[in-house]
Amino acid sequence: MSDIIEIRNLHVQFQEDAGVLHAVNGVDLTVHQGETLAIVGESGSGKSVTTHALLGLLGKDANVSADAMRLAGVDLTHATPREFAAVRGSLAALIFQDPLSALNPTMRIGRQIGEALTARHRVGRAALREAVLAAIADVELPDPAMIASKYPHELSGGQRQRVMIAQALIADPRVLIADEPTTALDVTLQAQVLALIQAQKARRDLSVVFITHDLGVVANIADRVAIMYAGQVVEVGTATEIFYHPQHPYTWGLLDAVPDDTTDQAELFTLPGTPPDMHQLAVGDPFAPRNPQALAIDFQQAPPVFAVTPTHRVRSWLLDPRTPAYQPPASIRRRWARYAALMKEARHA
Amino acid sequence: MFKIILRRLVELAVSLFLIASATFFLLAAVPGDALSAQTDRLPAATRRQVYANTGLDKPVLERYGLTMVKMLHGDFGTSIVDPSETISRVLAEKLPPSARLGLQEMLIGIPLGLLLGVLAAVFKNTWIDRLITVAVLLLMSVPSLIIALLLQSYFGGRLGWFPIIGWPEGDQLWWGGWSFTVLPTIAGGLGYIAAYARLLKNSMLDVLSADYVLTARAKGLSEPAIVLHHVIRNAAIPIITSLPVTVAFGITGSVFVESIFVIPGVGQYFVQALTNRDVPIVMGETVLLAALYIVTLFVTDLLYMAVDPRIKLYQD
Numbered sequence: 001m002s003d004i005i006e007i008r009n010l011h012v013q014f015q016e017d018a019g020v021l022h023a024v025n026g027v028d029l030t031v032h033q034g035e036t037l038a039i040v041g042e043s044g045s046g047k048s049v050t051t052h053a054l055l056g057l058l059g060k061d062a063n064v065s066a067d068a069m070r071l072a073g074v075d076l077t078h079a080t081p082r083e084f085a086a087v088r089g090s091l092a093a094l095i096f097q098d099p100l101s102a103l104n105p106t107m108r109i110g111r112q113i114g115e116a117l118t119a120r121h122r123v124g125r126a127a128l129r130e131a132v133l134a135a136i137a138d139v140e141l142p143d144p145a146m147i148a149s150k151y152p153h154e155l156s157g158g159q160r161q162r163v164m165i166a167q168a169l170i171a172d173p174r175v176l177i178a179d180e181p182t183t184a185l186d187v188t189l190q191a192q193v194l195a196l197i198q199a200q201k202a203r204r205d206l207s208v209v210f211i212t213h214d215l216g217v218v219a220n221i222a223d224r225v226a227i228m229y230a231g232q233v234v235e236v237g238t239a240t241e242i243f244y245h246p247q248h249p250y251t252w253g254l255l256d257a258v259p260d261d262t263t264d265q266a267e268l269f270t271l272p273g274t275p276p277d278m279h280q281l282a283v284g285d286p287f288a289p290r291n292p293q294a295l296a297i298d299f300q301q302a303p304p305v306f307a308v309t310p311t312h313r314v315r316s317w318l319l320d321p322r323t324p325a326y327q328p329p330a331s332i333r334r335r336w337a338r339y340a341a342l343m344k345e346a347r348h349a
Numbered sequence: 350m351f352k353i354i355l356r357r358l359v360e361l362a363v364s365l366f367l368i369a370s371a372t373f374f375l376l377a378a379v380p381g382d383a384l385s386a387q388t389d390r391l392p393a394a395t396r397r398q399v400y401a402n403t404g405l406d407k408p409v410l411e412r413y414g415l416t417m418v419k420m421l422h423g424d425f426g427t428s429i430v431d432p433s434e435t436i437s438r439v440l441a442e443k444l445p446p447s448a449r450l451g452l453q454e455m456l457i458g459i460p461l462g463l464l465l466g467v468l469a470a471v472f473k474n475t476w477i478d479r480l481i482t483v484a485v486l487l488l489m490s491v492p493s494l495i496i497a498l499l500l501q502s503y504f505g506g507r508l509g510w511f512p513i514i515g516w517p518e519g520d521q522l523w524w525g526g527w528s529f530t531v532l533p534t535i536a537g538g539l540g541y542i543a544a545y546a547r548l549l550k551n552s553m554l555d556v557l558s559a560d561y562v563l564t565a566r567a568k569g570l571s572e573p574a575i576v577l578h579h580v581i582r583n584a585a586i587p588i589i590t591s592l593p594v595t596v597a598f599g600i601t602g603s604v605f606v607e608s609i610f611v612i613p614g615v616g617q618y619f620v621q622a623l624t625n626r627d628v629p630i631v632m633g634e635t636v637l638l639a640a641l642y643i644v645t646l647f648v649t650d651l652l653y654m655a656v657d658p659r660i661k662l663y664q665d
Contacts, residue, residue, distance in 0.1 A: 057567065085569050086569065088568065093567065094564070094567040096560060096563070096564065098560065101560040101561065102563070103561055104561040105561070105583070105659055106582050107579070107582075115568055115578070116568040119568055119574070151659070153658075153659050167564075168567075171568075171569075
C-alpha cells in the first residue's frame, strides 16, 4: 500500500508573548492510500496543528520543521507559501468543526463552493455553475440551485456541513482532512455526515484524515487510529489494535471514558489532572504526572517508541522488557481478552 | 419602502421633539442668560425692559411652550445677541464653507485611511504596519490645532505655496479657489485618516483570524483574492457603524480648523452662540445636527442591508 501522506519528525513551535509554545514535538504519521486515519486527542494535543502544518496553513508566528512532509507524492518539507497554496484544495481539502463560522456570512453558497475551482483554473460561467450544482447534488442536498443562491445563515447546521463537504470535494482532492466535522452537530446529523463522508470516500478513492476527540465516532469509520498527547503520537495502530489491544495508559484512559458494551456505567473513568503546559518541554514522559502506572524512569527520560506489531507502535516505558510486571485496569483486560479471541478466530479462518 | 420611510419620518419627528426639549431645559438650567453680561450695569427698570423685549422675562415653561410652537412652524426665532440674525440666515451664509471643508476632508481622509488600514492589516508585523501604526498614533495624539499651525507656517509661510488664511467666496463657494482649501483640508483630514486607518486595521485583523478565512486558504485561494473577496466586505461592517457620526459632525464644521484658517463657517459661530447662551441659535443648531444624524443613520441602515445579508431590518 502506498502512502498518500507521510510526516516524519514534525516539530511546530509558536512564538508567543508569554514564550515559546511547543505545540507539536516530533510527530511521525503516515496515511495509506484509500484508508481512514483517525487522529484522537484532547484539545491542545496538536491534532489540528499537525494537519495545518502539512498544508502550510499556520501563520507567520509558527516555526515548522520536519525531516519529511509528503502529500500525494509532492514533497512539502521546504515548500514555499505558493507551493502550499497549490496543493490546498487540489490534493488535500479540509472541512471544519463549525460550518457556520467556517463559511463566509456575506457570500452566497454557490460562489463559495465555486471558488475552490476558480482558485486555480479559469472556468467559464456556465461550466462553473454546472460544476457547483453537481457538487451540491453530490452531497445529497435537495434543490441545488436554491441552495446555491442562499447565504450560510439561511441553511441548517446539517446542510451547512454538507455544503462544506461539497466545497472540499469539488476540486476532486486525493485527501479529505475532516477536523472535528461532527462535533457541532446533533447525533442524528453526525451519523448522516459520517455516512456521507464514507460514501464519498468509497466513490472517489479518497483517503481521509479524521480529527476528533471522540473515540466513539472513530470506532465506526477508522481503519487506523493515532492517539496524540502533548504534541506527540503516543500510540498508533489499526482500529482493532487500539480498541482491543491498547498499550498506552493514556489510551486506556480515553477508552475508559467512553461508555460502551465492555464498561459498566460505574466504571466510567475520568482522567485525573490537566494537559501539560506546552510552554515548557517536559522532562521524561509528558504523560507521567497523570499516569497511575508511571514508573520512576517516566519522570527522568522520555520513552522511545516500541513496536508491538508492524502496525502497532507505542511510546511508553511500559513496553520496555525491563519494566516489572504490571496489570492494566479490569476494563482494559476485558478488551485484551476479546483481542486474543479475535486473533484466535483470525488464525482459524 | 414607502412604509419604512413613513416610519422613519415619525421617528425623526419624535426624536427631534425630545432633543429640542432636552436642549431647551438644559440651557435654561445653566446659570446666566444671553443678556446678563450686557445688562449687568443697567438700571433695574431698563434691564427689565430689555428682558421684556426679548421675552426672556417669562417663566421657563411659558418660554418653552412658545419656542416649541414657533419651531413647529419652522421658526427658530432671532438671535438674542444680534436680533437681525436668524438661524436660517446663519445657515445659508455659514454652512456652505463648513460643509465643503468637511466633505473635502472626508472624501480624502476616509479612503486614504481605509487604504492604510488595509495595508497595515495585510502586512501585519512588517515595517509597513509599524510605520502606519506609529503615524496613526502620532496623528491621533497631536491635536489638529497644532498640525494646522505647522502647515500654515511651513507651506503657507516659508514655502508660500498656499494662502495662510481665507476661504473661497461668492462664485467659488462650492467649486474653485482650491488653493485656499488645501491646508485646511489637510489639517482636518489627517484626523480622518488616522481614525479610519485604525478602525479598519482592527476590523480586518478580526476578520483575518475568522474561520471562513482559514476555509478560503484551505480552498487554495491566493492571499490577495482572500482579502478582496472575503475580508474587506466583512471588515467594512464596523466601519459603517461609525460613518453617520463622522458625516453629521464633519459637515457641521470644526471649531479649530475654522478659527485658525479664518473660515467663515458654522463651527466657530455655534460655539460662540453656546457661550452666549443664545438659545434660538443653539436650538436651531442642535435640531439641525440631530436631523442630519438621524437621516445618516437611515442611510447607514440601508448600507448595512446591502453589505450584510444577515441583517434584515425591515420585514414588512
